[in-house]
Amino acid sequence: MTIQQMRYFLVVCRLQNITHAAAELHIAQSTLSQAMQTIEDETGLNLFLRAGRTIRISQDGQKLYQKVTALLREVDAFEDGVREMSCRHGKISLAIPQQQASFLIPRLLHTFQHEHPEIQLDIIEPYGVEAARFVQEEKVDLAVVNYDGSTLPDLQYQRIDSRPVKFIVWPGHPLADRPSISLAEAARGPLVLLSEEFYVTRLLMRTFAAARIEPNVAYYSPHLSTLYSLLRTHTAPSILFEQAVTALSDIVTIPFDTPLSLTSCIITKKSRQISKDQRLVMKFIRQQLLARQAMP
Structure with a gap:
């Protein structure tokens, strides 16, 4: 699972709608749907309960959401630190x-x-x-x-x-x-x-x-x-x-x-x-x- 896929996953979980999530992310719905399918295939987890374009997060999906949220918080802190180091070089x-x-x-x-x-x-x-x-x-x-x-x-x-x-x-x-x-x-x-x-x-x-x-x-x-x-x-x-x-x-x-x-x-x-x-x-x-x- 890539960092980009994790960020896509959080937006889908927050909006619980592929159409709206794709619009917010400025990507095609098919691209977003494929990304979510890839995450499920790689993790072996059933993350979403689907009903047309509307989806609900499964229990496994909620647990993964919490883990991804914590991980991306660390990633963001790391990136901020690197940017700060880069600014100090100036x-x-x-x-x-x-x-x-x-x-x-x-x-x-x-x-x-x-x-x-x-x-x-x-x-x-x-x-x-x-x-x-x-x-x-x-x-x-x-x-x-x-x-x-x-x-x-x-x-x-x-x-x-x-x-x-x-x-x-x-x-x-x-x-x-x-x-x-x-x-x-x-x-x-x-x-x-x-x-x-x-x-x-x-x-x-x-x-x-x-x-x-x-x-x-x-x-x-x-x-x-x-x-x-x-x-x-x-x-x-x-x-x-x-x-x-x-x-x-x-x-x-x-x-x-x-x-x-x-x-x-x-x-x-x-x-x-x-x-x-x-x-x-x-x-x-x-x-x-x-x-x-x-x-x-």
Whole structure:
């Protein structure tokens, strides 16, 4: 007995009239009658008491009706669940930390959403290290970070481009005219840095430690906006991923004598299958980051 035949059977039982049931189902009466005969043949049960076109359900028919009703309820729940899963594939959750967010989010919400309105983007802006943990814990589908090379074993890192980390000051600062600066000079500070939940600060602290340099850090902030304010008010220099300050005016970026860089990458979880929609988002992000690499 097929699912379709079961659905036909329920309608016949409810209306107890082949003509009316066929009309409701939009099929020929002969097709419906043949379906009911097939069910009786397959089950070996006498399901109906017939009197012309009017029929009554037998006791066996009533028992089968109850079983089919319960079974189809389960089938409907299963189909609803599959549809819900399919809908969720059209919703992509992303973690994009602050240093990438200002560049990527406008492009995702404007250009990508215009090209793919069927895909819903759910974007959060955690710290870089936190973004990787969110992928690991399956709280998001993927993350886009500037990371320091450290990896977690159950995550896949799709490297895209590398961009420099620079010493950031303002015009008129004593070091503003320098073509480059050493780590030791930058460390004399005082400096304002992002908190250690950011890969750029983890990279700096590891580099300072390897060179046995103790940096003079006046303040750690979890917010780029705070560092921007401190730079604008000439409070203290900072050290940041270059792209984090491209939108700021009256800022001077100075490279280090020994170059430092962060690698942009897309993080996914190894054990999770990547859907077609996720691949579209990842392809778009990769294209945008590579296009940015070509910018002056």
